[in-house]
Amino acid sequence: MAKQYGPAHQSARCTVCNHPSHSDIDRALIDGVPLRTLAATHGLSVSALFRHTKHLQHQLDLHQRQVDRSQITQFLDKLELLEFRLDRLFHKAEESHSFHVSLGCLQESFRVLSLWERVRHSLEDRS
Ligand SMILES: [Zn+2]
Numbered sequence: 001m002a003k004q005y006g007p008a009h010q011s012a013r014c015t016v017c018n019h020p021s022h023s024d025i026d027r028a029l030i031d032g033v034p035l036r037t038l039a040a041t042h043g044l045s046v047s048a049l050f051r052h053t054k055h056l057q058h059q060l061d062l063h064q065r066q067v068d069r070s071q072i073t074q075f076l077d078k079l080e081l082l083e084f085r086l087d088r089l090f091h092k093a094e095e096s097h098s099f100h101v102s103l104g105c106l107q108e109s110f111r112v113l114s115l116w117e118r119v120r121h122s123l124e125d126r127s
Contacts, residue, residue, distance in 0.1 A: 014051065014052050015052075016048055016052035029052075072119075079116065083109070086112065087105075090105035090109070
């Protein structure tokens, strides 16, 4: 069996991660309560709390990444809906020979297309 390393393995052995009130401790750490105060309140050592701040950072990073991803997904969904509506409007306008509206749809479609391009570029920059 392969040995496990990294934050998940470290948090399994961490006394703070396994502490019954670890969510209160995490909140206090985020609020900037001094390690010495927390150590005294929860019967922990300052060094254990200090080591735990790295696990907390890892969790915060994961959470931030999840938030980012869901915001991007929501944005892309809206963009897709916009594209769909524009396409539908374009076809209706063409059927009723409203060439001004058709042209407007094409112009808006072009803007949506350049927005897709910008999103794609910014996603590439992130990775
Ligand atoms: Zn920990």
